[in-house]
Amino acid sequence: MKSLSGIFKIVNLIAMIGWAVLVFLPNWSLADSFIKSGVVVILSIFYLYILFIRKNIPGEVYPKGNFTDLEGVINLFKNPKAILGGWVHYLAFDLLIGLYIRNQANIIGMSHWLQIPCFVLTLMFGPAGYLLFWIMQFLITSSGV
Numbered sequence: 001m002k003s004l005s006g007i008f009k010i011v012n013l014i015a016m017i018g019w020a021v022l023v024f025l026p027n028w029s030l031a032d033s034f035i036k037s038g039v040v041v042i043l044s045i046f047y048l049y050i051l052f053i054r055k056n057i058p059g060e061v062y063p064k065g066n067f068t069d070l071e072g073v074i075n076l077f078k079n080p081k082a083i084l085g086g087w088v089h090y091l092a093f094d095l096l097i098g099l100y101i102r103n104q105a106n107i108i109g110m111s112h113w114l115q116i117p118c119f120v121l122t123l124m125f126g127p128a129g130y131l132l133f134w135i136m137q138f139l140i141t142s143s144g145v
Helices: 001-022 030-051 069-075 079-109 110-124 127-143
Strands: none
Touching: 001 030, 001 079, 001 110, 030 079, 079 110, 079 127, 110 127
16 A cells, blocks of 8 residues: 555655646646646556556455446445556546647637636546536637736
């Protein structure tokens, strides 16, 4: 379990670096490449390592589960390794959504200051951040602001 806790700290730090680039370096020309080809690729490698390469700890129990019903998903996530894999999955995909928000917001001329609440919500609550961006985008494009 200690090694999983260490990996948890590392992947969180890596993801925060990506979010820091989105928030604090809005005009950096290499931001997209850094996030997509750097941060998200590193998170993806950790994801694969956690789920498919990392050796099982003796005595570690892997409940049978599936993705076809809620009970099956609950069973999948009764294992710390599966939970960490799911967490890394969230970190990577939420960051990609943050990058999408930034790129689309720039296309419509949305202020960087208006993008930041979308980033924070996306980081903390995933789809809620995208929904906020979608609403803001709708209001900006329909009002001609």
